Amino acid sequence: MEKKGKFDYILLETTGLADPGNLAPLFWVDEGLASTIYLDGIVTLVDAKNILRSLDDPAGKVEGHDDDDHGPVMTTAHVQISHADVIVINKSDLVSEEELQQVKDRIQSINGLAKFHVTKQSVVPQLEGVLLDLHAYDSVEVLDQSGKGHSHLDQVSLFPASGLASTNTRQTISTMTIPLPSLTSSQVDAVDAWLRSVLWENELPGESKKSPHFEIHRLKGRLILHDGSQKMIQGVRELFEIMDNPSSESSEDVTGKMILIGRHLGDFDFRKSLLDAIEKQ
DSSP: OOSTTOOSOOOOOOOTTOOGGGTTTHHHHOHHHHTTOOOOOOEEEEETTTHHHHHHOGGGBOTTOOOTTSSSOOBHHHHHHHTOSEEEEEOGGGSOHHHHHHHHHHHHHHOSSSEEEEOSTTOOSOSBTTTBSOOTTTOOGGGGGSOTTSOEEEEEESSTTTOOOOSOEEEEEEEEEEEEOOBOHHHHHHHHHHHIIIIISOOOTTOOOOOSOOEEEEEEEEEEBTTSOEEEEEEETTEEEEEEOTTOOOOTTOOEEEEEEEESGGGSOHHHHHHHHHHTO
């Protein structure tokens, strides 16, 4: 970083079992890094042939996450998918169309924000805009292509390896969409306070239930103010930022919304909690 101007682009490749959620915040909190470079985006490579098995394999459990009776194992594969801005589904030639669709559906149920690229032998159509120059933290335009006002849940069969059909399912990671009305400046402050409670204290305002604890891995949001201006929210784990939206559009089709990606979201009423916090202002 001392050699300013010497780098065109930096690719940080983690080990196969790394948790990107521990790395991404460094680019926000480290003053030396933040003043020199910016986080462009997180790319996760998925093996189409084996990903479903990896998602359900207890051997891939993330250390420090006890599941008890509150849900299935959260694997490293879940975590890497939930943090991704781009997901490359490789080895598509090794699975049938039906199997590939199952992979797509499962991944989208975990992360409804990420862009997908299906590849054979890792060949992408181009680098710029696909793997490089993503600017994933510069805008929230992806919100308009995801969610559609409802939750996408990663539902896992209680018998994933037995071959038995079951109507009983349990949630691992989910993507939750919360539509938002236009806000006053004081209501933006209320959103900020709500996020601090949820992300820093792991407490949902207005919710008495404390267990199981939820986890927020990623969040994005667009706030529409009464005066027509916009703000966007970017967050990874406990770190978040509310800032002016540089790509604000005046289109009437643009609406306010917040999208959360995390664990145990379906066990709590995040939508009611947030809207109640806004209405109190």
